[in-house]
Amino acid sequence: MSSSRSADTSNCPRCGERSLERFSTHTYCACCNYSNVTDEPYQVLEHVRILAEEVQQERELKRKAKKKESEEVLFANAI
Numbered sequence: 001m002s003s004s005r006s007a008d009t010s011n012c013p014r015c016g017e018r019s020l021e022r023f024s025t026h027t028y029c030a031c032c033n034y035s036n037v038t039d040e041p042y043q044v045l046e047h048v049r050i051l052a053e054e055v056q057q058e059r060e061l062k063r064k065a066k067k068k069e070s071e072e073v074l075f076a077n078a079i
């Protein structure tokens, strides 16, 4: 029964088995769980995006801390 639908599958780039199913948005291998959507490129991009956000937040915190520090110095000098 399932062998009649072999047109939907192709060879998996990871395990080489002919069990890579093609969907309209992604491919998925039932043999080794390979999926072109969850494979490295997307994850790396997401990881880089999160890292960039964290760096941005850290910079913002440092900037605020520095500003607060200089305000305290100004306040101390004013007394």
Ligand SMILES: [Zn+2]
Binding pocket: 012, 013, 014, 015, 016, 017, 029, 030, 031, 032, 033, 034
């Ligand atoms: Zn596979």
